[in-house]
Amino acid sequence: MPSSVFNALHQASHSTESLLQEALLGALKNKVAIISSFGADSAVLLSLVSQIDRDVPVLFLQTGKHFEETLDYRHTLADHLGLRNVQDITPAPSEIQARDPEGQLCYFDVDACCALRKVEPLDKALIPYQGWITGRKRNQASTRASMPMVEPQPNNRFRINPLAQWNHDMLESYIEHHHLPRHPLSTMGYPSIGCAPCTTAVAEGEDPRxxxxAGKGKVECGIHLAH
Ligand code: SF4
Structure with a gap:
C-alpha cells in the first residue's frame, strides 16, 4: 500500500514547482537533500529550490577529478542564488589510498572509479535523508526515458525528479529569463559536464551526453542506479 508520503508527493507531481514545495516544506521537510553536479543546466533546479528554501542541504560530489571551471562555478552559482548549505561529499581518504593511490583508476576502470568516488560516498551521505531531489531529465538518456517524477525507494524513501519533463528549450528559456550564471564550459561545446577525465566537448547537433x-560504453555514473 502506498505510504502517506508517497501519496502527498504523487499528488503534488502535477507540476515542478508544487512537487518541490511539497518535498521541501511538506511531506519531506527537513528530511530531504538536493543532489547537484553544478553542471551545464544545474542552475535551473537550484534556482527553483532557492526560491523555496535556501538552507536545504545541496550535496556536491567532490570527486577530486572536476574541471577547475566546475569548482569555480559551484561557488559562483551558490553565491548568486544565496544557497547556504552546499556540502562537498568526498570519498574516504583511506579508500582512495587503498583502491586508487595513483589517481589513475578512471583511465582503466571507469565503473570502479565511479563506485569509489561517487556511488559509495553518496550512498553514505544519503543515509540521514528520506528523500533526495535530482535534476535528471527524461530526454538525457535512454535509461531515463520513462523516469517518473517520484520514484519510491526501499524503506519508504523517495528519489524525486521535478525536472523529468523539461527539455532543452525549457531549460534555456528559464536560464535566460532568470539571468542565471552559466557554467563557463557550457558555451564551449560541453552541454553535459562531469569529471574532467571523462568529459569531452561534442559537436553542434550531437547527442549532448x-x-x-565517450567510447567507454557507459551512460550513467551509477549514483542514480544504485538505490
Ligand atoms: S566520472 Fe570518471 S573521474 Fe569521475 S568518478 Fe567516474 S570514472 Fe572517475
Whole structure:
C-alpha cells in the first residue's frame, strides 16, 4: 500500500514547482537533500529550490577529478542564488589510498572509479535523508526515458525528479529569463559536464551526453542506479 508520503508527493507531481514545495516544506521537510553536479543546466533546479528554501542541504560530489571551471562555478552559482548549505561529499581518504593511490583508476576502470568516488560516498551521505531531489531529465538518456517524477525507494524513501519533463528549450528559456550564471564550459561545446577525465566537448547537433565516458560504453555514473 502506498505510504502517506508517497501519496502527498504523487499528488503534488502535477507540476515542478508544487512537487518541490511539497518535498521541501511538506511531506519531506527537513528530511530531504538536493543532489547537484553544478553542471551545464544545474542552475535551473537550484534556482527553483532557492526560491523555496535556501538552507536545504545541496550535496556536491567532490570527486577530486572536476574541471577547475566546475569548482569555480559551484561557488559562483551558490553565491548568486544565496544557497547556504552546499556540502562537498568526498570519498574516504583511506579508500582512495587503498583502491586508487595513483589517481589513475578512471583511465582503466571507469565503473570502479565511479563506485569509489561517487556511488559509495553518496550512498553514505544519503543515509540521514528520506528523500533526495535530482535534476535528471527524461530526454538525457535512454535509461531515463520513462523516469517518473517520484520514484519510491526501499524503506519508504523517495528519489524525486521535478525536472523529468523539461527539455532543452525549457531549460534555456528559464536560464535566460532568470539571468542565471552559466557554467563557463557550457558555451564551449560541453552541454553535459562531469569529471574532467571523462568529459569531452561534442559537436553542434550531437547527442549532448555523447561527450560523457565517450567510447567507454557507459551512460550513467551509477549514483542514480544504485538505490
Ligand atoms: S566520472 Fe570518471 S573521474 Fe569521475 S568518478 Fe567516474 S570514472 Fe572517475
Amino acid at each position: 555523447s561527450g560523457r565516458w
